[in-house]
Amino acid sequence: MANYFASPIVAVTCTISILCLALAESANSPFIVAHKRVSRTKVNSDLERLSVSVDIYNAGSKPAYDVALYDDNWAEEVFDTVIGNTSKTWEKLDAGSLVSHSFELESKVKTVYYGTPALITYRVPTKSKLQEVYSTPILPLRILSESTAENKFQIAKMLLAKYGSLISVVLIVTIFANIITSPTKASAGKKKH
Incomplete structure (x- = not known):
């Protein structure tokens, strides 16, 4: 029974020692x-x-x-x-x-x-x-291509020209809706119990 376990242990020990020697050799290079x-x-x-x-x-x-x-x-x-x-x-x-x-x-x-x-x-x-x-x-x-900063500026300019009026209308409506729905200072001071 002891011989059955001894052979794998010897093989594993030899493998580990060979790997350690290889690692030590690679460290000296x-x-x-x-x-x-x-x-x-x-x-x-x-x-x-x-x-x-x-x-x-x-x-x-x-x-x-x-x-x-x-x-x-x-x-x-x-x-x-x-x-x-x-x-x-x-x-x-x-x-x-x-x-x-x-x-x-x-x-x-x-x-x-x-x-x-x-x-x-x-x-x-x-x-x-x-x-x-x-x-x-x-x-x-x-x-010899345009830089990315120039390309980004051209894209932003094109988008602003195309959708600028739509963006400004959406912003105005959003601000107006925010003003209407937010409570005023006078009504914020009155609390109902």
């Missing part, structure tokens, strides 16, 4: 987190400039080596690189350190662009294969 952001600046009605910035942070306990950033998925028929490069390399990224890379693009094409995350590769001394990490994705970019 670099952990790369990357954040990509884009800001738009409209130069004129036919030209918009994008400023792209990628922050790379090593949240692990060991340094990462041969860190490389690749963000070259910008469509060439839509964008021209103006300042900087879309790729960058660093020899070493220490634990707890942060590096940033920025570049600027210009576009003369009116479109909605769905960008892709940037690719970051790095080497861990204990592993032979390069490790890959992707940055956070960006929201769709409306290139």
